Amino acid sequence: MKQIYLLRHAKSEWDEPYDTDLERSLSRRGKEQSKALRDYLKESRFEFDQCYVSPAERTLKTYATLRKEILRFPKPELRESIYDSDKEDLLFLLQGLSPSVRSVCLVGHNPGLEDLASSLLFGETEFSRFQKFPTASFLGLSFSEDSWKNLSWGSCQLAVFWIPGQIGKE
Numbered sequence: 001m002k003q004i005y006l007l008r009h010a011k012s013e014w015d016e017p018y019d020t021d022l023e024r025s026l027s028r029r030g031k032e033q034s035k036a037l038r039d040y041l042k043e044s045r046f047e048f049d050q051c052y053v054s055p056a057e058r059t060l061k062t063y064a065t066l067r068k069e070i071l072r073f074p075k076p077e078l079r080e081s082i083y084d085s086d087k088e089d090l091l092f093l094l095q096g097l098s099p100s101v102r103s104v105c106l107v108g109h110n111p112g113l114e115d116l117a118s119s120l121l122f123g124e125t126e127f128s129r130f131q132k133f134p135t136a137s138f139l140g141l142s143f144s145e146d147s148w149k150n151l152s153w154g155s156c157q158l159a160v161f162w163i164p165g166q167i168g169k170e
Contacts, residue, residue: 002143003103004094004120004156005048006113010034010065010136012058022083025057033136033164034065040162042070046140048103050074052093054082059107062136073105082108087115097148117141123154138162 011030018024026034053059053076060076067073081089090112097104106113114133120141122129133139140159143151 002101002145002148002151003048003159004141004143005046005103005105006117006137006139006141007037007062007105007107008110008113008133008135008137009054009056009058009062009107010037012135022056026061030058030062030135031065034062036164037062037136037138037162038066038069041066041138044160046160047072048074048105049101050097050103051076051105051107052079052082053077053107054109055080056083056109059083059109063107076107082106082112084109085112087112087119090116091119091151091153095148095151099147101148113139119153120151120156121154121158132163134163136164 010033011027012024013027051063051074053063055078063076079093081093085108090106094104110133114128114130117133117139118125118128118130139161141156142159143156145151145155
């Protein structure tokens with residue numbers, strides 16, 4: 001059995017000027033979301049063999065907050081393809097994993113992560129079946145095959161879907 005964990009970055013800063021979207025960091029609310037997610041994951045005992053992270057500042061900081069106190073999480077591998085990817089790009093990345101990898105975490109962005117999760121759970125659809133996939137959400141999927149090459153639309157089951165509470169309502 002394989003495990004796929006999808007983590008959307010925490011809330012990003014929109015009030016500060018940045019030269020590029022990749023440079024946008026976490027807002028105050030995003031930092032609080034990251035800490036709440038860290039507390040949840042610390043208690044939950046989820047583990048993954050590999051973690052691929054978008055090169056965006058907000059994804060890097062979200063994952064860094066988790067690793068600060070959860071030492072069992074692996075060092076992240078930057079993957080430019082996760083930034084601005086669609087569900088097909090992300091599926092291709094997952095299908096290319098080594099069979100020895102039992103679990104993987106992707107830290108990225110919407111709509112790519114949400115569309116990937118929806119299609120892996122419900123089959124290929126034009127629109128996501130999630131009502132909401134907010135910032136700092138953590139979703140876990142189970143895949144019963146031994147080879148990542150067999151991963152396809154509708155082949156997963158939901159294991160967990162954690163959404164941060166109304167932290168720092170604005």
